[in-house]
Amino acid sequence: MPLIELREVRKSYGGEDGAAAVEVLRGISLSIHAGEFVALMGASGSGKSTLMHILGCLDRPGAGTYCYAGRDIAGFSADELAWLRREAFGFVFQGYHLIRTLDALRNVEVPAVYAGLPAQARAARAAQLLRRLGLGERLENRPSQLSGGQQQRVSIARALMNGGHVILADEPTGALDSKSGAEVMALLEELAGAGHTVILITHDRDVAARARRIVEIRDGRIIADTQPAQEPSAGGPSAAPRAASPAALPSSGEFAARMRAGVGRTASAWMDAREAVASAWRTLGVNRYRTLLTLLGIVIGVASVIVMLAIGMGTQARVIEKMALFGTNRMYVVPGGDNARGLGGTLSESDVALLRPVPNVAAAMPFLQGQVTLRAGNVDAAARVWSVTPDAPRILNWKPVRGVFFTWQDERDLATVLLLGKKVRERLFGKTDAVGRYVLVNNVPFQVIGELAEKGAVTGDSDDDDVVLMPFSTGSRRVLGQTHLSWISVLVDDLSKADATEKAITAQLQAAHHVKDFRIYNQAAAVQAQEDTQNTLTLMLGLIAAISLLVGGIGVMNIMLMTVKERTREIGIRMATGARQRDIQRQFLAEAVMVSLVGGCAGVVLGLAIGAALIFWNVPLIFSVRAILGAFGCALATGLIFGFMPARQAARLDPVVALASE
Known part of the structure; x- marks a missing residue:
């Protein structure tokens, strides 16, 4: 039996678009042992x-039969x-x-x-x-x-x-x-x-x-x-x-x-992948400059996404931090109904006790505000006084920068101690440390046990740094002489449940008062809305930066299409030596992914470097591991998606046409 046998094999070229077909082989019959x-x-x-x-x-022959080792290849x-x-x-x-x-x-x-x-x-x-x-x-x-x-x-x-x-x-x-x-x-x-x-x-x-x-x-x-x-x-x-x-x-x-x-x-899949990556690395190394230019789009895209999202998250955190000075997760229960002609209403310490068991309420604090005259030596100063409990640092997010805050024991003992706001301390003592000194509050001697951190917050005509904090029991009974509250400060655990918490507080107080003679200012809901807005802005920044990734992906596709054209003969050689279509496709896809992989790594490094420089210049940034991994993953996906079409085009080339290419 012959190893190779051809019987009446014919082959023609052309015959498309109305052109006449050219018959190259005209009934070849040949046996080779x-x-x-x-x-x-x-x-x-x-x-x-x-x-x-x-x-x-x-x-393949256009007509006739070609048998190898007795098998007709027409069905292969x-x-x-x-x-x-x-x-x-x-x-x-x-x-x-x-x-x-x-x-x-x-x-x-x-x-x-x-x-x-x-x-x-x-x-x-x-x-x-x-x-x-x-x-x-x-x-x-x-x-x-x-x-x-x-x-x-x-x-x-x-x-x-x-x-x-x-x-x-x-x-x-x-x-x-x-x-x-x-x-x-x-x-x-x-x-x-x-x-x-x-x-x-x-x-x-x-x-x-x-x-x-x-x-x-x-x-x-x-x-x-x-x-x-x-x-x-x-x-x-x-x-x-x-x-x-x-x-x-x-x-x-x-x-x-x-x-x-x-x-x-x-x-094995590992061996195939390793070989494809090694071959891709060698090929890209030969065309270094073109590879670097292709990488540039991916590098800029990844770095932009990382930096933009970091700036967005940093700005969001800075805004929330600033809002925290006003009570980001607080509600205020204020006496007086919604109807100006209705009952005025009052709030007392017993109302505070009613609110503490309400779900999602982390803490509730009575708050009494008044005006006092302070004297230190021969210096007099008028200031606002806030009578609060030791929960104040937690609820108001305001801690002493020097000294200590008063304790529950001070609250029970009606202790004559206080903390000064920064501007009050400057007016009374200048730049001198006031902790341990004494001041007269409406002619009652009080010891200064701490100085509050600077807020820099101005609400209306008042300055939050121009206040004095003292125990609620002392302020209400020994200084201001009243027990009706200015308002109740409520700290909530979960901002997303702020509306439900507001309804629960309303129901609790209305049941106790038998009338709605109070109002609730829901700061937490406003902060949640602000946070949602910031999230949207951060997402928008990320999407704008992602456009550069898309442009980089188009660059990868363009370069890979050029590469397929330039390496058409190489594809023919690989097919002649036994490469399957999926082998060719995997090879070119590996090259596209390799470009994206290297570009992604370089983009991450560049993004972190730019971020470090911006942090040095006091720009608020927060790097997110999820954002970095997401940007890197998008770079890989870009190579995979935009490299697929050129790789598929390479795999579908005709071996004879590819070999004849220059």
């Missing part, structure tokens, strides 16, 4: 290259054809067709990469083949650093990487000088003698004469088929015993089983 050394000879345009493409499963899928090219064929081209970004060793390794051979094993085999062909000192040289003869030997080594049962040599000496050409022909003769099936395509009759069988083609037809006259005797100078005989060919069932196993077999 395992171990033969056949020369397909013909002038340019005779159809011999088209025939080689069909023989090597790079193209793209992956099955890729497996056949990978396992059965080795190509040696006139133009060498080496991948310019890879050195000699890695060029030879390419077929084994797609066969799933481990990296160490394929490197060892590739090195062995190159040393056997006299290139042991050139393993790390790229094609541009090799002579034509050396490049052709690398091409032969690549053809043998996976076994090279059938060597298809297309004008292998056409671009070589006579000496290099003779060396290449000697290698092909040696391979034929070792049992490889060698199919030589040439227009040179002298080169064809080196084969044992010459098939001459003219105008798409076979016009002559010269069989070998007599096999030389064993041991003769030209003895070339066939290592494979027709009997050694697998049966149809065995071949099908091997093909199914081969198509299904692939390297």
Whole structure:
């Protein structure tokens, strides 16, 4: 049974858009047995290259039958054809067709990469083949650093990487000088003698004469088929015993089983990913400047998202912090109904006790405000006095910057102690520390036990730093002489439940008073609305910054489309050596993701650096790990999404068209 059999194979090109079809092959019938050394000879345009493409499963016949080892390839899928090219064929081209970004060793390794051979094993085999062909000192040289003869030997080594049962040599000496050409022909003769099936395509009759069988083609037809006259005797100078005989060919069932196993077999996902990333890194490293320009869009996009969100969150925190001075999570219960003509109403300490058990109320404090005259030495000053409980630092978010706050024991003892606001302390004592000193409050001596932190908050015509704080019991009974409250300050736990808490307080007090003679000012609800507004603004900043990421993604897609066009021949080479469509797609997708990955990392570093500089200049920033991870993830997704179309376009290229590309 022949290894390769063609019956009435025809191939035409054109015939689209009303143009006439050009028939290149016109009923070719040919049988080639395992171990033969056949020369397909013909002038340019005779159809011999088209025939080689069909023989090597790079193209399909337009009509007729092509059987390999008894199997008709017409029913083979793209992956099955890729497996056949990978396992059965080795190509040696006139133009060498080496991948310019890879050195000699890695060029030879390419077929084994797609066969799933481990990296160490394929490197060892590739090195062995190159040393056997006299290139042991050139393993790390790229094609541009090799002579034509050396490049052709690398091409032969690549053809043998996976076994090279059938060597298809297309004008292998056409671009070589006579000496290099003779060396290449000697290698092909040696391979034929070792049992490889060698199919030589040439227009040179002298080169064809080196084969044992010459098939001459003219105008798409076979016009002559010269069989070998007599096999030389064993041991003769030209003895070339066939290592494979027709009997050694697998049966149809065995071949099908091997093909199914081969198509299904692939390297591990980790090995595939590692190889794709390594190859992408090498390729991007060759075009450094273009890669850096592509990276720039991703870097700016990621850095912008990180910095913008950090500024938004920092500004939000600063605003909330400022609002905290006025009580971000507080409510005020004030005497007096909603109707100005209704009952005035009063609030007492017993009302405070009613509010403390209300759900979501963290604390409730009586508040009595009045006006007093202070004297320290010969300095008099009028100031507001706030009579509060020791809950004040927590509820008012206002702590002493010097000294201490009064205690519950001071509250019970009606202690004559107080804390001064910053401006009151400056008027009475200047820049001197007032803690431990005494002042007269309406002629009653009080000891200063602390100075309050500066608020810098002005409400209406009053200044919150121009106040004096004293225990509620002392202020109400010994200084102001009244127990009716100015208002009740309520601290809430959860701002999102502020409205429900307000309703619960209203219900509690209305049940006790039997009338609604009070009003509630819900600061917490206002703060929640402000926080929601700030969140919206922060999101808007993030989305504006994300536009630069989108622009960077479009840049990645544009560069990858250009890369596909520039590397069309490389894609054809990879397909000729057994790459499947998904292998090509994974390769180009890995390159796009690699650009985004490196750009994402650089963008994170740049964003953090810019943020650090802004913090140094007192710009409010809060870096969010979630925002950083989100920006980095978006960069990766950008590479994946915008790299998919170019990768898919690369995977769908026709091998023959790709190989012919310049």
